[in-house]
Amino acid sequence: MILIFFDLETTGLNFDFDDVIEIGAIKASNNEIIEKFHTFVNPRRNIPDFVTNLTGISKSDVENAPDVDTIKEKVNDFIGNYPLLAHNANFDRIFLEKLLGRQLENQVFDTLELARLFFPEFPSHSLQNLIKQLSLKKGNAHRALNDTIMLYSLFQKIIEAKNIFPEELLTKIKEIWDDKNDLSLLFGEEWKKPEKKLEGITFKENINKEEINKLPFKSKPKEPGIFIEGVFFADAEVNETFLKEIEKLLNSKKLLLLPYSENIKKKISEFFLQRGYDIQRISNFDRIPCLKKVEFFLDNPELIPSELKNSFAILISYLFKTQDFLMENAPPHILKNPAVRALSTCNENFETCEFVDKCPFYKKIKTLEETGIIIGDQRSIQYLERELKNIRENRALIIFEAFRMPRVISFFKTTISEGELNLLLNFQGGRPEDLQRINTFFNDIEPLPHGTEITEKIVEIKPILAKTKESRLDQFLSYEKFLKEGRSGTTFVTAVDTKSPQVFQKLTTQFNPLILSSRFTKIQHVNVLSEILRIGGKHLDFTQMLPSKTILSVAPLFLHSPVHEEFPQEFVKLFKRVHKKCRTIIVCQQQTLLREINLILKKEGFSTKAFGTDLMEDEGEIDILQYEVSPGKKYEEIYLLKLPFFQMESLDEKSIDNYSALFAKNFVDEISNDPPSKSIVFYIDSKLRNSDYRMKCEEMFLSFPLFLEKEESLVRIVENWRNKN
Numbered sequence: 001m002i003l004i005f006f007d008l009e010t011t012g013l014n015f016d017f018d019d020v021i022e023i024g025a026i027k028a029s030n031n032e033i034i035e036k037f038h039t040f041v042n043p044r045r046n047i048p049d050f051v052t053n054l055t056g057i058s059k060s061d062v063e064n065a066p067d068v069d070t071i072k073e074k075v076n077d078f079i080g081n082y083p084l085l086a087h088n089a090n091f092d093r094i095f096l097e098k099l100l101g102r103q104l105e106n107q108v109f110d111t112l113e114l115a116r117l118f119f120p121e122f123p124s125h126s127l128q129n130l131i132k133q134l135s136l137k138k139g140n141a142h143r144a145l146n147d148t149i150m151l152y153s154l155f156q157k158i159i160e161a162k163n164i165f166p167e168e169l170l171t172k173i174k175e176i177w178d179d180k181n182d183l184s185l186l187f188g189e190e191w192k193k194p195e196k197k198l199e200g201i202t203f204k205e206n207i208n209k210e211e212i213n214k215l216p217f218k219s220k221p222k223e224p225g226i227f228i229e230g231v232f233f234a235d236a237e238v239n240e241t242f243l244k245e246i247e248k249l250l251n252s253k254k255l256l257l258l259p260y261s262e263n264i265k266k267k268i269s270e271f272f273l274q275r276g277y278d279i280q281r282i283s284n285f286d287r288i289p290c291l292k293k294v295e296f297f298l299d300n301p302e303l304i305p306s307e308l309k310n311s312f313a314i315l316i317s318y319l320f321k322t323q324d325f326l327m328e329n330a331p332p333h334i335l336k337n338p339a340v341r342a343l344s345t346c347n348e349n350f351e352t353c354e355f356v357d358k359c360p361f362y363k364k365i366k367t368l369e370e371t372g373i374i375i376g377d378q379r380s381i382q383y384l385e386r387e388l389k390n391i392r393e394n395r396a397l398i399i400f401e402a403f404r405m406p407r408v409i410s411f412f413k414t415t416i417s418e419g420e421l422n423l424l425l426n427f428q429g430g431r432p433e434d435l436q437r438i439n440t441f442f443n444d445i446e447p448l449p450h451g452t453e454i455t456e457k458i459v460e461i462k463p464i465l466a467k468t469k470e471s472r473l474d475q476f477l478s479y480e481k482f483l484k485e486g487r488s489g490t491t492f493v494t495a496v497d498t499k500s501p502q503v504f505q506k507l508t509t510q511f512n513p514l515i516l517s518s519r520f521t522k523i524q525h526v527n528v529l530s531e532i533l534r535i536g537g538k539h540l541d542f543t544q545m546l547p548s549k550t551i552l553s554v555a556p557l558f559l560h561s562p563v564h565e566e567f568p569q570e571f572v573k574l575f576k577r578v579h580k581k582c583r584t585i586i587v588c589q590q591q592t593l594l595r596e597i598n599l600i601l602k603k604e605g606f607s608t609k610a611f612g613t614d615l616m617e618d619e620g621e622i623d624i625l626q627y628e629v630s631p632g633k634k635y636e637e638i639y640l641l642k643l644p645f646f647q648m649e650s651l652d653e654k655s656i657d658n659y660s661a662l663f664a665k666n667f668v669d670e671i672s673n674d675p676p677s678k679s680i681v682f683y684i685d686s687k688l689r690n691s692d693y694r695m696k697c698e699e700m701f702l703s704f705p706l707f708l709e710k711e712e713s714l715v716r717i718v719e720n721w722r723n724k725n
Contacts, residue, residue, distance in 0.1 A: 115158060554680070
């Protein structure tokens with residue numbers, strides 16, 4: 001069988017406006033390359049600078065190249081009717097069809113999807129990262145023929161990876177995998193679906209059989225501490241002094257510790273491990289698939305909705321290769337896998353479940369009940385009521401970096417698609433008429449704009465969902481507001497918790513003591529966290545013993561607001577004048593602004609990494625992120641593009657302003673250099689032009705800020721400060 005591997009370079013990503021500028025293709029047979037094809041294509045238009053910077057293809061490369069009409073016959077002759085393979089194939093297929101002026105009759109296979117299936121443990125499946133992780137020979141990125149050669153090398157590794165799967169599991173994956181194309185064209189006749197259904201392979205015997213350990217304390221402090229009973233707001237840095245005070249609670253309590261950032265989590269873990277304590281970590285408790293459901297759909301693949309078949313197959317592959325049933329090391333694409341999300345519901349009726357003796361989730365819960373110190377993350381708050389309710393007995397709760405908690409709880413939501421609902425209903429033996437009503441409901445909301453409230457429409461399907469015994473659906477129905485959302489062409493319903501402050505009112509009755517710790521908790525002598533979370537408590541100040549930072553704070557009032565159309569170009573112009581080569585962070589309130597700033601800076605030749613846009617493994621001199629990310633680093637230059645914004649229906653404007661100021665103060669303190677190194681912070685927000693607002697939020701700044709009306713004044717002050725320091 002002859003296979004064609006191909007890659008295209010284009011003038012951009014928009015099918016309607018952009019065109020192909022380079023084609024690379026390889027013809028392979030019996031694991032040998034038998035012919036290569038490469039050409040530039042003259043698009044009869046300018047090539048954007050960004051594309052030239054990315055690919056190296058310039059006007060001079062294409063000006064004498066054949067145009068589309070000249071080249072398409074040669075392309076047609078080369079690809080014939082052979083199967084085609086590309087990475088993220090839908091993009092290349094669309095542009096190839098545009099170039100050829102016809103729909104392809106060839107079967108087109110996506111090596112991106114195949115790589116996710118056979119290398120599910122990898123954090124990224126971009127072609128460049130796969131080549132790196134598989135130690136394959138790397139060519140010049142974003143050049144068509146080089147990418148095609150790398151693609152061919154990747155396919156050889158995919159074949160090798162497929163061969164490590166046991167035959168019975170591979171048969172199941174073949175049966176589940178939903179592909180319009182005939183996979184036997186790629187992998188031979190063995191990839192044909194079996195004529196008769198085989199018995200489902202079980203994962204039961206693959207679970208770690210380690211007994212549940214009761215984890216005693218290996219040492220205990222003798223002296224009593226200041227945290228005894230009640231609620232405490234502590235202004236404190238996470239250092240040995242403060243952690244020793246937390247340690248004293250172990251005289252009589254177990255601990256649940258919830259930091260936000262990985263660096264603080266690491267610091268806390270090291271402190272207790274060095275003192276001989278056993279600790280357990282919890283994460284992703286809402287992403288642990290129920291084995292009973294996994295087994296059920298392995299045995300009944302015909303009940304998996306078509307849009308979830310590939311996701312389910314990738315989940316099965318991940319569990320087989322990693323045995324990570326608790327999702328403790330799962331990469332982001334697995335945690336976002338819609339099949340994982342749908343199957344991660346447990347009815348918690350362990351006494352009657354036939355999987356209880358083998359269930360890793362049950363074993364983890366029982367272990368946590370006996371564990372003296374549990375370290376989780378702040379998202380754990382969301383499932384303390386359900387999955388973790390049994391760990392609360394005689395336990396103190398300490399929330400580090402507590403200034404983030406109002407934002408964390410304001411994002412509490414549950415999102416469900418039609419495929420996920422159908423999967424859960426099929427598991428419960430859903431009736432055809434109920435499934436049809438779900439289908440009708442999603443068809444009805446499909447035309448609605450993103451973000452439309454559909455709370456009243458949920459009444460139509462609420463009786464169907466209420467019949468199930470699924471904890472995730474119970475939570476979904478318990479929320480007060482429902483919105484229509486969409487991602488990648490899929491319609492979702494998002495249930496939003498509008499009463500999230502009540503979470504803390506419950507916590508004060510479930511944990512004693514409850515301690516909320518941040519470097520700063522007050523603005524203008526108001527305990528902002530107490531006001532927003534609506535819980536009272538005692539305030540303790542540990543910061544007197546901490547050194548102060550040396551920071552220059554400036555606010556360039558001559559810039560437009562970050563929401564203005566001209567702002568990105570305007571900001572980059574200023575950035576080029578004041579920036580020097582050093583560790584730099586740019587913080588944006590909105591993802592759209594983050595992407596635009598990142599794109600412009602890359603065009604200008606700066607080394608940037610945008611969190612949520614660039615790959616996790618990428619590094620850059622300049623980090624660009626939103627306030628939700630904790631980078632865990634220190635920076636010499638800090639740019640805040642629009643101050644942190646927070647909204648909760650029950651809060652007035654003053655409370656919102658106070659919290660924005662508190663968040664900004666803690667955030668800058670967290671990421672600025674410690675002495676003797678010094679940091680400069682640029683606060684860019686049109687609100688700062690208003691003197692009343694500045695007075696209201698004067699405690700936002702760690703140092704007295706300079707509000708500058710002219711660009712030259714800013715440049716001069718920054719240069720003088722740097723020369724002096």
